[in-house]
Amino acid sequence: MDAIKPKKTLVEETYDILVDAICTSEFRPGERLNQDEIAARLKVSRQPVNSAIAILKSEKLVEDTGRRGVVVSALDPDLFRSIYEYRQLVEPFTVRFAIDRKPADAARTAREVLDRGHHAVAEGDMRALLGADRDFHEMIYGWSGNLVVQNSMRTNWNHIRRAMAEVLSDPAKAGPIWDEHEAIVNAMFARQSDRAAELMTQHIRLAYDQNPSPVFGVAEAS
Amino acid sequence: MDAIKPKKTLVEETYDILVDAICTSEFRPGERLNQDEIAARLKVSRQPVNSAIAILKSEKLVEDTGRRGVVVSALDPDLFRSIYEYRQLVEPFTVRFAIDRKPADAARTAREVLDRGHHAVAEGDMRALLGADRDFHEMIYGWSGNLVVQNSMRTNWNHIRRAMAEVLSDPAKAGPIWDEHEAIVNAMFARQSDRAAELMTQHIRLAYDQNPSPVFGVAEAS
DNA sequence: ATACCGTATTTCGTATACGAAATACTGATT
DNA sequence: AATCAGTATTTCGTATACGAAATACGGTAT
Structure with missing residues (x-):
């Protein structure tokens, strides 16, 4: 019998809702967040908003405009470049560690995540695709056992989601991505450390290179 | 003529004060943060506290205990290991990029930071040492031009500071660290990319390896 | 028509109030 | 002495109030 799970506070719920709204471009870059309006929409007082x-400010999803509140942060090509530079460095590392540190049920988990991705491709569901993509990578971060990577990539994926929300991508183009995911996982389970890491490096480089404009033409998150 | 710099809000000031209190072990791991007491001490209302x-919660410097508020997070050996694992991966990378991306005044800045470090060693001032150490590394992160590293290391240094605050270290032992810093900077300015990166790797590995217990016997942050 | 000034309105930071939930304390029972 | 139940107190999440600062608007002067 587990402990009763504490409910999320209104601050936490509000935060989640705002993150999602920003990352799906419901709130556009540069748009002012009006506390009264948000509070009215969510039917809460202004204080949790x-x-x-x-918190959003501390995570740079919004930025200050002086006394008149905050705006949604602009999509920053420098940040995007930094994220992909960083991912090319860090994610092959997580792959290497994941091979040795993955839990006993890793194969089952991997199968589920991959199936979910293939299913989203078949359904042509862009939102589910992005979620599954994120789940795939987060699975590997988790297996790597490195808490810093897990934490830093959590916020980085929010920024990636934001960039993706700016374009209408063709889900059909996501097919090869999931083939690449399969290949990475196969190499990992075959304990081919170098191969898995190299596949991941290529995978991420490809995602970035296929981007005709660093922010606005993003074809794939990964 | 620059824009008038907006003042920090009470939330921001309170956050800074709390971070410092946690990172200098004024608030001990496991200790409850009482909002009324803190508000009284800072002479503000409870709301900004x-x-x-x-925000501290979202950064994992404190954690929830249900309805009775938060406690300062325990010093987590896993987190500490993750931080050093991560640093050994990321900081040599920042060194490499810094060589090409450092600004025109980099040599002057480096000199100032190194002088500050040597001065803190001579004064035997542990707190200044830790600050200078952090400044040194943040200088390089900044030169690397990678925003993600800069952001993630900001919170990581808070955790490092916390671990350091648990022990009374001998400042005299910090001397060789600053010699290592000098060597790294010299290799960077000589554009010896491989050498600089390797020196940084060794530097960080040495800091971690000299730690008899992953958290409590930390001799050096770097 | 444009610029300026005064007033009204909006918005947000912060203080205060309220009530729910958790904890401490006391007295009664076994 | 140990346990339980009832009550009091503490603490925090959130609503509401207040006032400062920013912005909008309307009228007047040039």
Whole structure:
């Protein structure tokens, strides 16, 4: 019997809702977040909205405009470049560690995540695709056992989602991505450390290189 | 003429004060943060304290205990290991990029930072040492031009500071660290990319390896 | 027509109030 | 002495109030 799970506070719920709205471009880059309106929409007082916005600020999803509140941060090509530079460095490393550190049920988990991705491709569901893509990578970060990577990639994926929300991508183009995911996982389970890491490096480089404009033409998150 | 710099809000100031109190072990791991007491001490209402704590929560410097508020997070050996694992991966990378991306005044800045470090060694001032150490590494992160590394290492250094605050280290032992810093900078300015990166790798590995217990016997942050 | 000034309105930071939930304390029972 | 139940107190999440600062608007002067 587990402990009763504490409910999320209104601050936490508000934060989640705002993150999602920003990352799906419901709130556009540069758009002002009006606390009264948000509070009215969510049917809460302004105070939890104000607190949630303070957290968003610390995560740079929104930025200050002085006394007149915050705007959604602009999509920053420098940040995007940094994220992909970083991913090319860090994710092959997570692959290497994941091979040795993955838990006993890793094969089952991997199968589920891959199936979910292939299913999203078949359904042509862009939102599910992005979620599955993120799940795939987060699975590997988790297996790597490195808490710093897990934490830093959590916020990085929010920025990736934002960039992806700016374009209408063709889900059909996502097919090869999931083949690449399969190949990475196969190499990992075959304990081919170098091959798996190289496949991941190529995978991420390809995602970035196929981007005709660093932010607005993003074809794939990964 | 620059824009008038907006003042920090009470939430921001409170957050800064709390971070410092946690990172210098004024608030001990496991200790409850009482909002009323903190508000009274800082002579503000509870609301900005509550908001500041919400941000600390999202950064994992404090954790929830249900309805009775938050406690300062325990020093987690896994997190510490992750941080050093991560640093050994990421900081040589920042060194390599810094060589090409450093600004025109980099040599002057480096000199200032190194002088500050040597001065803190001579003064035997542990707190200044830790600050200078952090400044040294942040200088290189900044030169590398990678925003993700800069952001993630900001919170990581808070955790490093916490671990350091648990022990009374001998400042005299910090001397060789600054010699290592000098060597790294010299290799960078000589554009010896491989050598600089390797020196940084060794430097960080040495800092971690000299730690008899992953958290409590930390001799050096770097 | 444009610029300026005064007033009204909006918005947000923060203080205060309220009530729910958790914890501490006390007295009664076994 | 140990346990339980009831009550009091503490603490925090959130709503509401207040006031400062920013912005919008309307009228007047040039």
